[in-house]
Amino acid sequence: GEDVxxxxxxxxxxxxxxxxxxxxxxxxxTYLYWYKQEPGAGLQLLTYIFSNMDMKQDQRLTVLLxxxxxxxxLRIADTQxxxxxxxxxxxxxxxxxxxxxxxxxxLSVIA
Amino acid sequence: xxxVTQTPRHLVMGMTNKKSLKCEQHLGHNAMYWYKQSAKKPLxxxxxxxxxxxxxxxxxxxxxxxxxxNSSHLFLHLHTLQPEDSALYLCASSQVGExxxxxxxxxxxxxxxx
Numbered sequence: 664g665e666d667v668x669x670x671x672x673x674x675x676x677x678x679x680x681x682x683x684x685x686x687x688x689x690x691x692x693t694y695l696y697w698y699k700q701e702p703g704a705g706l707q708l709l710t711y712i713f714s715n716m717d718m719k720q721d722q723r724l725t726v727l728l729x730x731x732x733x734x735x736x737l738r739i740a741d742t743q744x745x746x747x748x749x750x751x752x753x754x755x756x757x758x759x760x761x762x763x764x765x766x767x768x769x770l771s772v773i774a
Numbered sequence: 775x776x777x778v779t780q781t782p783r784h785l786v787m788g789m790t791n792k793k794s795l796k797c798e799q800h801l802g803h804n805a806m807y808w809y810k811q812s813a814k815k816p817l818x819x820x821x822x823x824x825x826x827x828x829x830x831x832x833x834x835x836x837x838x839x840x841x842x843x844n845s846s847h848l849f850l851h852l853h854t855l856q857p858e859d860s861a862l863y864l865c866a867s868s869q870v871g872e873x874x875x876x877x878x879x880x881x882x883x884x885x886x887x888x
Binding site: 696703705766 | 777780807814815816817821830854864866875876878879881882884
């Protein structure tokens with residue numbers, strides 16, 4: 664089955680860029696997602712990318728996918744204090760099996 | 775109400791109590807999920823319901839009992855829980871066959887077993 668790995672912590676200064684990395688094992692993953700969890704809340708879908716794409720940009724968010732290395736990253740430009748949260752990477756294959764999540768990366772933004 | 779609503783937001787129960795968690799989705803989705811989120815552990819999938827039929831039970835102890843009476847409602851019945859069951863329980867829904875948007879999550883129920 665799918666296994667998703669993420670580093671647990673990242674600390675950046677306000678205004679800098681943040682890069683959160685994720686590796687996955689299932690090469691048949693068709694859809695890859697980034698979710699954000701703020702304190703006391705559920706998971707909110709931030710962005711997604713299909714496996715036939717290498718990059719996707721959505722305002723301050725840039726997703727990069729390296730299928731050869733099974734590596735996914737999320738870049739947040741001009742990071743703000745409101746971006747402080749836990750970010751989860753998740754993968755889904757075309758068989759509609761349930762999403763598999765990583766442990767999440769806790770992003771701390773220092774003012 | 776829109777999205778996925780979970781009640782209660784917080785629950786404290788003794789090990790001999792029986793309680794239920796409720797989830798309701800207003801998105802017209804046809805699949806619903808229970809996840810458990812514990813400190814320092816990945817999100818653990820507990821149960822999946824597609825079109826009201828349970829399609830996955832990931833070796834969850836029998837003290838957790840799900841119920842899906844219709845495609846909009848999902849319950850998790852709890853009885854004789856252990857302190858290690860204390861966690862955030864998240865409900866999610868999706869439209870099977872349209873995975874483009876992933877899952878929509880509720881805000882969760884924070885459960886404390888004393």
